[in-house]
Amino acid sequence: MSQSIKELIAGNRAWVKEVTESQPDFFKQLAEGQSPSFLWIGCSDSRVPATEITKTMPGAIFVQRNIANMVVHTDVNLLSVVYYAVKVLKVKHIIVCGHYGCGGVLAAMSNKKFGFLDNWLMNIKDVYRHHEAELDAIEDETERGDRFVELNVLEQAQNLSKISFLQEEWENGEFPYVHGWVYSLKDGLIKDLKVSANSNADLDKIFQYDV
Ligand code: CO
Numbered sequence: 001m002s003q004s005i006k007e008l009i010a011g012n013r014a015w016v017k018e019v020t021e022s023q024p025d026f027f028k029q030l031a032e033g034q035s036p037s038f039l040w041i042g043c044s045d046s047r048v049p050a051t052e053i054t055k056t057m058p059g060a061i062f063v064q065r066n067i068a069n070m071v072v073h074t075d076v077n078l079l080s081v082v083y084y085a086v087k088v089l090k091v092k093h094i095i096v097c098g099h100y101g102c103g104g105v106l107a108a109m110s111n112k113k114f115g116f117l118d119n120w121l122m123n124i125k126d127v128y129r130h131h132e133a134e135l136d137a138i139e140d141e142t143e144r145g146d147r148f149v150e151l152n153v154l155e156q157a158q159n160l161s162k163i164s165f166l167q168e169e170w171e172n173g174e175f176p177y178v179h180g181w182v183y184s185l186k187d188g189l190i191k192d193l194k195v196s197a198n199s200n201a202d203l204d205k206i207f208q209y210d211v
Pocket of ligand 1: 067
């Protein structure tokens with residue numbers, strides 16, 4: 001699907017027309033400020049846009065995307081986004097959304113070199129190492145990749161829970177809940193991995209900060 005740059009601007013104009021026809025005050029209201037209930041941590045993959053696949057509009061979801069939806073504790077960009085979402089926007093839910101067939105996850109599952117990217121993929125290889133026995137036992141490569149995608153989402157959701165300022169937020173109240181989802185490119189459906197953490201109770205003790 002190849003589009004010209006001009007088509008993007010034309011598409012923008014068409015979209016504005018469409019939105020204002022159904023909601024005349026839409027942009028006026030949005031310009032006054034944002035109060036999204038959700039933070040989305042997803043993959044940069046062009047096929048997994050947070051708003052379209054959840055049928056939401058601008059204003060609904062605060063978004064951070066990177067290759068393979070990783071939560072890396074030295075990633076100042078991600079941590080700043082999470083901090084702002086939690087401390088200022090007071091989002092009620094944080095969703096880590098991976099997707100089957102994720103190029104980053106599959107690259108990390110292989111032994112191929114990807115140049116500079118190898119450094120980022122190392123974080124994903126670490127997830128493999130934690131679940132090596134389970135993953136190595138899956139003979140079918142596609143199935144192993146799919147399971148690796150799920151385990152990576154669960155691991156990144158846990159990585160979120162390890163953040164001290166998030167645990168601090170849980171001391172003061174119920175929110176935010178951390179969720180793990182996987183999107184299927186084949187049918188467009190989201191699978192809820194049924195994790196919904198709003199405490200550090202499920203973490204190894206070493207990651208549980210003192211109240
Ligand atoms: Co991906």
